Structure formats: C-alpha cells, structure tokens
Amino acid sequence: MKKIIELPIIVCGEFVYPGDDYIEIEYTGGIVARITKANDAHIDKIVSYREKLEDIPLHQITAYLSNFGRAFIDPNNEIRKEAVKYGSQVTGYSTEMIDRDYWMISEYLMSPHVSYNLLDAEFGNYQMLDGWVTNQMARVRVYPRGRAFHVLVGNVPLASMYSIFRSIITKNQTVVKLPSRDVISALYFTKALIEINGPDHPISKALSVIYTPPKGDTFKTLIESSDVVCAWGKGDSLKSIKELVPHSVSYLEHGPKRSYSILKLHNIDLDKAALRLAHDMTVYDQEACLSPQRLFVIGDPTDFIKHLKKWLNKQAQLLPKGRVNMDAESHLLRLKMEAKFRNWLIEEGDSGWTIIEADPYLVTDHPLGRTMFVHRINSIEDVIPFLDDETQTISLYPYNKDFVEKTGHLLCAHGVSRICETGLANYPREGFTWDAVYALPYFVRTCYMDAEFNTISKYGRRDQAEHYISGCYGNPGVDSEEIKSLLFDEDLQW
Known part of the structure; x- marks a missing residue:
C-alpha cells in the first residue's frame, strides 16, 4: 500500500501545498512524495x-541562522522530527544518520562566531559584507550578486543545507531546485528557517524551494534569470x-569526486x-565524495583488518x-564474485560492510555501501597513479607533521584537493x-573604491x-610647471 507524503513548495517565503496540480515521486517501500x-x-x-538585501547587517543574518540552530537542536522539535522521519523514508539512510545531519547543521549555525570565522577565511575580513575595508591603496566591499540558484543532489543531506547557507550568509536571494533523491x-531546512524566524522576515521572503525536472522551460528560466x-x-x-548558464552569470559546480585513505x-x-x-567508511554509507573508498597501507594490513572489522x-x-x-546489491555481488575469482581476501560483516584486499590496478569500479579496498604499498609514491583532479580527500594516519607535510605536498601536486587526519x-x-576553491566569492561581487588622487604612494617616497x-601623464618635463602643480599638491597623502 502506498504512503503519500504531501509536501509544499516555497515561493518567496510562502508555503504552497499541493492542490490539483502536483508531481509525484515514488520511492522504495511504497513511499510517494x-x-x-x-x-x-x-x-x-x-x-x-x-x-x-545588502543593507541587512551581518549580525541580523547570523541571528536569523542562530535562531534556527537553537530551536532545531532540540530533537523533539516537531519540524525536525518530521524531517528525520520523512528524510529516512525518502533517502534510504537510517534515521540515526539523518538525525545526525540535523544535529550537525543546528550545532553549526547556533553559534554566530562560526559564520564570522568562515567569512574571515574566505574573504579575509568579514566586515567586507557590511562596509568598505582598506586593502593596500583601495577600499573594498563585497555585494551580493542577487539571485542564487542551487541545483542540489540528494546523496548528502548536510551538503544541501550548507549550500543554502552559503547564499544566505552572502545576502543573496536563494532559489533551490530539489533533487528527486x-x-x-x-x-525542511528552509521550512524551519521560515517558521522559526517568521515569514515576514526579509530573509524568509528571499527563500524559494521548488521541484522541477532538470530539463524544461521552468528549469531554463530559473538558470537564465x-x-x-x-x-x-x-x-x-x-x-x-x-x-x-549565460556568459555573465557566475557558475560554481561541485562534480563527482572520490577519496582515499593512507595508513602507515x-x-x-x-x-x-x-x-x-x-x-569515515560509515558516514552516508560512503556515498559522499569525502568518504574513503580505498585504503593504501604501508606495511602488512592483516592485524589492522581485524581491528577494522x-x-x-x-x-x-x-x-x-x-x-x-x-x-x-547486484553491483556488490558481482564484485565479490570477481574477488573470489582473483583469489582476493574478502571479509564481510552481518552489519553490511565488506573489506577486500585487492590489486589496486585491477579495481575499476566501486559499489560504495561500506566497502573498502585495501592495497599494500611500499611508499607514498605508489598512490600517485590513482590520483587526478577528481580526487577529493586523502586522509592520513598517523598525522605527524613531517609525514603530513611531505605527503600533502606530493599528493596535492598530483590533483588532490584536501589532506586531513x-x-x-x-x-x-x-x-x-571545497574542491580546491573558496566558494563564497562566487556569490558576491568584490567592488573596489580607489584612494584619492593625492594618495599616490603607500611607502612614503614622494620622488x-x-x-x-x-610618466603616466606623458613625462611633461621641467617646463610644464602648470601640469606638475596640478598633479602634485603639497598635501600628498601617504
């Protein structure tokens, strides 16, 4: 028997529930959205x-986000309980995994200093969002581009929420195209932001969330606008x-990536x-680009595999x-049959994990689902043939300074984006x-206000x-006193 979940879209902060015109998406287990x-x-x-939205002070935006975090951190919050229930039914992730993501985004946003730290990291100074900040001979300020359109995927719930956060913190109108997954x-993240802060808040009115097929006039209109x-x-x-995407529109993409781990x-x-x-293997059942799919081991992994199990x-x-x-399931079954044919060591657990000690050059595909390929290597250099610009994260253990810096330099030069413990x-x-770039600058225009004409040197050398x-004015020479007097006032500023 089908279980129907009725969901609204959000249009400029207003909830529009299904009437006679709706879209149905079917999921495993008889669930229909x-x-x-x-x-x-x-x-x-x-x-x-x-x-x-550029005149909304940053502290009001962080307060808006913090209000959400303080309310949503409560596991008994009614919107959160509903989101966890439906999120698990739709995505297939366990309720524990979904609930963890809502706890994480709540914990993250309830502390305003986290937002300020992020802005400092990506812009150099969070104050650039509220006013002009001196930078060398100029003053700079960032302004929202206007309307940010997010085309999301459904494998990592937290990433969808974080993507929305990016355009809110940079003072943009936010429009979201939901993924069918x-x-x-x-x-529900957006719904909670609006219900907790109120629909009349200017940020709430700047939030829209819809579902539309990725091909068609609606999708094209949203991109072009x-x-x-x-x-x-x-x-x-x-x-x-x-x-x-039109040529004048800023475009930020997060494409397919894969990650590995190295153990010494x-x-x-x-x-x-x-x-x-x-x-690291367990989170999102390895469906996140950050989740390691292969383990390269310097040494004999036999004892380690026992502990890993x-x-x-x-x-x-x-x-x-x-x-x-x-x-x-079919993918994993084929992989196990291949492993047995090649006489690779296979370890399986009742909780759904698989470990395969394999020749790294013969592994061509990965089934995810808590599956780890283990490869014996002699040195870090042996990992290089498996790296390219789609390699997201390499996690290392142990994480001592000498090992990390040498390894990080070598691997990042061959395409890796991130090194972590x-x-x-x-x-x-x-x-x-993220994917080797800072993302927030894509959501803003960085504007520049030059210093006065008399402020022509930052080092105090008038000559x-x-x-x-x-020279810039064509070298008027000593006879052009009028030009020199007009150019070089006595009150030059340094």
Whole structure:
C-alpha cells in the first residue's frame, strides 16, 4: 500500500501545498512524495523578486541562522522530527544518520562566531559584507550578486543545507531546485528557517524551494534569470547545466569526486586508527565524495583488518546502514564474485560492510555501501597513479607533521584537493576549501573604491610617486610647471 507524503513548495517565503496540480515521486517501500507543481505564477513571482538585501547587517543574518540552530537542536522539535522521519523514508539512510545531519547543521549555525570565522577565511575580513575595508591603496566591499540558484543532489543531506547557507550568509536571494533523491532535507531546512524566524522576515521572503525536472522551460528560466548558479551532480548533468548558464552569470559546480585513505603501520595504536577509518567508511554509507573508498597501507594490513572489522560493527550500532537498492546489491555481488575469482581476501560483516584486499590496478569500479579496498604499498609514491583532479580527500594516519607535510605536498601536486587526519574525512573545518576553491566569492561581487588622487604612494617616497605619475601623464618635463602643480599638491597623502 502506498504512503503519500504531501509536501509544499516555497515561493518567496510562502508555503504552497499541493492542490490539483502536483508531481509525484515514488520511492522504495511504497513511499510517494507528492509535491506542488510550480506554475508560471510561482516562477514569475520568484524571478520578479528583487528586494535588496545588502543593507541587512551581518549580525541580523547570523541571528536569523542562530535562531534556527537553537530551536532545531532540540530533537523533539516537531519540524525536525518530521524531517528525520520523512528524510529516512525518502533517502534510504537510517534515521540515526539523518538525525545526525540535523544535529550537525543546528550545532553549526547556533553559534554566530562560526559564520564570522568562515567569512574571515574566505574573504579575509568579514566586515567586507557590511562596509568598505582598506586593502593596500583601495577600499573594498563585497555585494551580493542577487539571485542564487542551487541545483542540489540528494546523496548528502548536510551538503544541501550548507549550500543554502552559503547564499544566505552572502545576502543573496536563494532559489533551490530539489533533487528527486532527497526532496526532504533542503525543503525542511528552509521550512524551519521560515517558521522559526517568521515569514515576514526579509530573509524568509528571499527563500524559494521548488521541484522541477532538470530539463524544461521552468528549469531554463530559473538558470537564465539567476545571477549565480551553484550546481551539484555527476559529469553529464553538470555539462548540460553549464550549457544553459549565460556568459555573465557566475557558475560554481561541485562534480563527482572520490577519496582515499593512507595508513602507515609503524608504532601506531591499531584500535585508534581502525575506529577512525571505520567511522569515515560509515558516514552516508560512503556515498559522499569525502568518504574513503580505498585504503593504501604501508606495511602488512592483516592485524589492522581485524581491528577494522571490530570497529565497523560498533559503528554500525551507532549509525546503522541504510536501505540498499537492487542495483547496489547486484553491483556488490558481482564484485565479490570477481574477488573470489582473483583469489582476493574478502571479509564481510552481518552489519553490511565488506573489506577486500585487492590489486589496486585491477579495481575499476566501486559499489560504495561500506566497502573498502585495501592495497599494500611500499611508499607514498605508489598512490600517485590513482590520483587526478577528481580526487577529493586523502586522509592520513598517523598525522605527524613531517609525514603530513611531505605527503600533502606530493599528493596535492598530483590533483588532490584536501589532506586531513583519518576520522575527520567528512568534517571540513574552518578555513577549508571545497574542491580546491573558496566558494563564497562566487556569490558576491568584490567592488573596489580607489584612494584619492593625492594618495599616490603607500611607502612614503614622494620622488618615486612623482616619477611614476609624471610618466603616466606623458613625462611633461621641467617646463610644464602648470601640469606638475596640478598633479602634485603639497598635501600628498601617504
């Protein structure tokens, strides 16, 4: 029997629940999401919205986000309880995994200093969002581009919420295209922001969330009417989106990535290393780009694998494995048959994990689902053939300074975006880059206000300043006293 979940869309802060015109998306287990179909009037209202948000002080924006965090951190919050229930049913992740994501985003946003730290990291000074900041001979300020359109994917609920946060903190209008894989996380995050802060708040009015097929006039209209497009997805889908983005529109994409882990077995605590890797494998059942898919081991991994098995079982008790679809089961079954044919060591657990000690050159595909390929290597250099610009994160253990700096320099020069300690693969911390770039600058225009004409040198050398300006004006020479007197006032500022 079908279970229908009725979901609204959000149009400029207003909830529009399904009437006679809706879209249904079917999921495993008889779950059907029935969501309002956005009509021309809805889209016209979204693209007509042009309220200026740049004059909202940053402290009011962080307060808006903090209000959400303090309310949503409560596991008994009714919106959160509903979001966890429906999110698990739709995505297939366990309720524990979904609930963890809502706890994380609440914990993150309830402390305003986290937002300020992020802005400091990506802009150099958070004050650039509220006023002009001196930089060398200029003053600079960032302004929102206007309308940010997010094309989301559903494999990582937290990423959808974080993407929305980016355009809110940079004072943009936010428009979201929900992914069919997860129509809950971004919708309920936005719904909670509005209900907790009130629909009349100017930030609430700047929030819109819809579901529309990725091909069609509605999707094209939203892209062409936006000032920045942030797209998440696979290569083919990103290629088709990029072709629709006008030349003057800022475009930020987060494409398919994969991650690995490196373990150096020399005087280490095997339990500590195994617990950390087991957790990195467990989160999102490896469907996140940050989740390690291969483990390269310097040394004999036999004893370590015994410890890893133990901690994978313990992690499964805390964060149970989610629903596995038939395609994923078939993929894993084929992989196990291949491993047996090649006489590779296979370890399996009742909680749904798989460990395969394999020849790294013969592994061509990965089934995810808490599966780890283990490869014996002699040195870090042996990892290089498996790196390219789609390699996201390499986690290392142990994480001592000499090992990290040498390894990080070598691997990042071959395409790796991020180095972290094993156990932190899914938790980028303040100062991090995403896919080797800072993302927030894509959401703003960085404007420049030059200094006065008389402020022509920052080093106090009047002779050099006069020489430079004279050259710029065609070297008027000593006979052109009138020009020199007009150019070089006595009150030059340094």
